[in-house]
Every structure is written in C-alpha cells, then in structure tokens.
Amino acid sequence: MIETGTLLLMGLFAVLVIHSNLLRLSIIYLAIFSLLSSFLYLIYAAPELAIAEAVIGSGLVTLLYLAALKRNRVYTVAVVSDEHRDHLTDHYLNHVERSKALTEIRDFFVRREYEVQTVFVSETLEEALQDPAYDLVVAEDEEGFATYTDDESYVMLELELMFQMHGTDSALRFIRYSPEAVL
Amino acid sequence: MSDVSRDVAYGEESIILKTMVGLLYPFIMLFGFSVILNGHYTPGGGFQGGAVLASLFVARFVVYPVEDTDSERLHAVQRLFLALIVLAPAALLFTGVVARYEALRSTYLTLMDILIGVQVGLGLGVAVLRFAFFHGVGQTWHL
Numbered sequence: 642m643i644e645t646g647t648l649l650l651m652g653l654f655a656v657l658v659i660h661s662n663l664l665r666l667s668i669i670y671l672a673i674f675s676l677l678s679s680f681l682y683l684i685y686a687a688p689e690l691a692i693a694e695a696v697i698g699s700g701l702v703t704l705l706y707l708a709a710l711k712r713n714r715v716y717t718v719a720v721v722s723d724e725h726r727d728h729l730t731d732h733y734l735n736h737v738e739r740s741k742a743l744t745e746i747r748d749f750f751v752r753r754e755y756e757v758q759t760v761f762v763s764e765t766l767e768e769a770l771q772d773p774a775y776d777l778v779v780a781e782d783e784e785g786f787a788t789y790t791d792d793e794s795y796v797m798l799e800l801e802l803m804f805q806m807h808g809t810d811s812a813l814r815f816i817r818y819s820p821e822a823v824l
Numbered sequence: 825m826s827d828v829s830r831d832v833a834y835g836e837e838s839i840i841l842k843t844m845v846g847l848l849y850p851f852i853m854l855f856g857f858s859v860i861l862n863g864h865y866t867p868g869g870g871f872q873g874g875a876v877l878a879s880l881f882v883a884r885f886v887v888y889p890v891e892d893t894d895s896e897r898l899h900a901v902q903r904l905f906l907a908l909i910v911l912a913p914a915a916l917l918f919t920g921v922v923a924r925y926e927a928l929r930s931t932y933l934t935l936m937d938i939l940i941g942v943q944v945g946l947g948l949g950v951a952v953l954r955f956a957f958f959h960g961v962g963q964t965w966h967l
Binding site for chain 2: 700
C-alpha cells in the first residue's frame, strides 16, 4: 500500500518535473522525487542506498542545479533602426555587428558568464521599449549608439557602471527608462 | 524584466533558514560521524557518512554564500586521504596482518570507513563549492 502510493507519487512528480513551466520549480520537484525514491529504498530494505540518495539526490544535486540555474539566463539585445527597418542589408548588419559598442556590450555579458543574443527588430523604438522580451535596446543615431536600459534592472545598472568606470572606446550613451513611463 | 541578481535562489538573509540550519548543523555532523563509525554494524558506511558530512558544506553555503573556504587546501587533504585509502589495505590487508589477528578486523573496517568518509566528504563538498563559486573558464584551478 505504502509502496504503491510512493511509486504513484514518484510518477506524479516525475511528470511535474518535465511539465512545470518554471525551471526552479522543476528542481524542487526533482528534490521531492529524490526524497520519495530514498523512502522507497528504505521500504525495499536498502537503508544504505536510502541515506546516499537522500543526501546526494535531494541535497547536493539540488544545490548544483540551483547554482547552474542562477547562471543560465539569456539576455536579448534588440537593435532598432529607423531607416533599415524594412530592408536589412548585409552592409548594415556587418556595420552593427562589428561596431565597438556591440562588441563591448557582448564582452560584458560574456565576462559575467551570461548568455547574450542580438536581434534586429522591425519595431519602432517605442514598441521595442515596451516589449518585455528585450533586456537592452540599442538604437543608432548621429552621435553613435544610444542604449536604452530598464531602470529597475541591476545587471543593466552594472553594465552602465562598468562603462562609466572603465571608459568606453565607442560613443555609447545610456538612457534609462521605466517600462511603465513609456506606456 | 526579472534579473538574475534580484531573485537569487539562495543566500537570502532569511532568519528561518539561518535558525534551522544552525540548529541542525551539529546534528548533521553527529549523524555523519555515527554513520561512518557504526558503518560495519549498522546501515551506512564510509561513503554514506561522507556524503552526509559533505552536506555540511552545502548547509553552510545556503546560509552564508561567501567564498572564504580554502578549497585548494581541502582538496590537498582529500588527496592525502585518497592515498591513505590505497596504502591502508596494502599495508594491513595484503600483508596478512588482518587475517592473522582476529581482533584487528573491526578496527581495520572502522579505519577504512573513516578514511573513505573523510575523503568522500571533502571531495563532494569541495566539488559542490567549486561549482557554486565558479568564476570563469580562465580561472580554473590546478589539480
């Protein structure tokens, strides 16, 4: 009876691990799954395995996953251009991709071990600023590249501080905005 | 926009977490040592007890995630115990000392359990700490 119940619960949590939307929730479900399997080892008269499973499965592995999850976050840099909105030319793409500003931004993320991706969007600046999918909006104007950052984001604040402290080769300007104010 | 630095998974200043881990800490340690020392009579043994001891590092990290542990030194001690694990059977078991004296058997088992327990505890603990405090590819440490 207890055995069947534990097995059913394990199945339930195994499905929950796969189907939960939040990775952090998945990790917690995995820890519970591990604890249940440790209980099952105890029922099957393998207490040594139960101790090892409880400690390693729900203790050490959970922490490892949480530490790994803390690093895994993809930041999206959106590049907005008024004149090249409808016809992206290779020349323009190369120009932006190889620009010092974008290289410096990318270097910052790589140093911090965050994943970063650059997208060229066909939206206007206002639309891009309202889109929650973009962490950083870069627009080119006469003076160089202007960078729009969310004023509540700590990582973006660090990015700005780093450029203030170490200086920048490119004429990168930072403009802070709050998504609510744009709306 | 959610930030990595804003919603940290651990290391928040939680008084519940602090109190509970502080209460449990000595008991985890006692449990680990009892599992190691009674390994040849009761369930458990070197590896299981060592894993329990390794969870001490985790418990400490959860409450106080500051890198002030000298993992290089811990790793050196762990390697010393690894060498002893190889040397102890070579000196006691293969020379026939344990086979000759009946009374030595449980002592030998306890000795091996302690060696394995400390080795596994330090090894797993250092592995977890190194992973949690990983700074970058360029700063890998030397084995």
